[in-house]
Amino acid sequence: MVQAIVFDMDGVLYRGSRKIMGVPEEISRLQEKVAVLFLTNNATKSRSDYVKWLAIFGIRASESEIMTSSFGCAHYIREKHGLKRKVFVIGEQGLKDELMLEAKARIVEGKGAKIVVCGLDRGITYKKYENAMENLSSGAAFMLANSDPTLPKERGFAPGSGAIASVLITATGRKPDVTIGKPSTYLIDKLLQMHKLKPQEAAFVGDRLEIDMRMANAVGMKSVLVLSGVAKRKDVKNAPASDKPDIILSSAAKVGQALGI
Numbered sequence: 001m002v003q004a005i006v007f008d009m010d011g012v013l014y015r016g017s018r019k020i021m022g023v024p025e026e027i028s029r030l031q032e033k034v035a036v037l038f039l040t041n042n043a044t045k046s047r048s049d050y051v052k053w054l055a056i057f058g059i060r061a062s063e064s065e066i067m068t069s070s071f072g073c074a075h076y077i078r079e080k081h082g083l084k085r086k087v088f089v090i091g092e093q094g095l096k097d098e099l100m101l102e103a104k105a106r107i108v109e110g111k112g113a114k115i116v117v118c119g120l121d122r123g124i125t126y127k128k129y130e131n132a133m134e135n136l137s138s139g140a141a142f143m144l145a146n147s148d149p150t151l152p153k154e155r156g157f158a159p160g161s162g163a164i165a166s167v168l169i170t171a172t173g174r175k176p177d178v179t180i181g182k183p184s185t186y187l188i189d190k191l192l193q194m195h196k197l198k199p200q201e202a203a204f205v206g207d208r209l210e211i212d213m214r215m216a217n218a219v220g221m222k223s224v225l226v227l228s229g230v231a232k233r234k235d236v237k238n239a240p241a242s243d244k245p246d247i248i249l250s251s252a253a254k255v256g257q258a259l260g261i
């Protein structure tokens with residue numbers, strides 16, 4: 001039996017702002033038996049924002065149980081670049097909050113940044129792109145929160161962080177120096193380390209093949225695909241071996257049963 005289950009959030013616990021039936025009840029049942037952790041590529045919220053957001057859906061979680069690409073970016077900057085660096089951000093308040101809190105970053109609006117961090121930014125303007133480009137052209141490090149092409153909504157999709165970043169990639173001719181979010185294993189490695197877990201002791205539950213299942217398989221976790229989000233059953237057949245799940249479920253409400261918990 002696994003000792004921990006890590007849940008992706010959007011498309012697994014909820015879709016946009018819509019509940020997925022039976023999931024909160026299943027999460028609280030599992031929390032009595034194993035470690036339950038949460039990991040999302042979304043960089044628009046801080047971990048403390050997510051504690052409140054999950055509570056709206058009836059899911060109890062503490063900050064230490066949540067890993068986001070906003071916190072991951074801050075953690076990475078702290079490790080690789082150090083504290084109090086000047087950072088230019090394409091992204092929302094949650095990302096800025098984590099950068100200021102965890103990396104003591106100094107957020108700059110114009111020139112002079114040592115690092116440009118790009119995440120989902122629903123207030124993106126041409127001016128922001130122009131300033132980011134200027135910093136990148138002056139040699140700032142280029143970090144991506146995640147490369148997700150789309151963001152799931154209650155119905156359909158909106159442009160994701162990867163789509164936002166593609167403008168900068170095209171304009172500067174530079175590839176990001178690092179991408180923090182899944183399918184990179186940076187976030188899951190950190191989360192498992194923080195909870196003293198080995199990948200073989202844990203399962204990952206996600207809704208995207210080329211993002212969630214690829215990451216889970218790459219680190220050696222049990223990979224569980226739920227069909228409540230992006231991937232559909234027919235997509236699994238066409239996926240490469242690296243992206244195929246160990247287990248397929250209609251929703252996260254069935255995770256305990258499938259894992260014998």
Ligand SMILES: [Mg+2]
Pocket residue numbers: 008009010011012206207208229
């Ligand atoms: Mg998802």
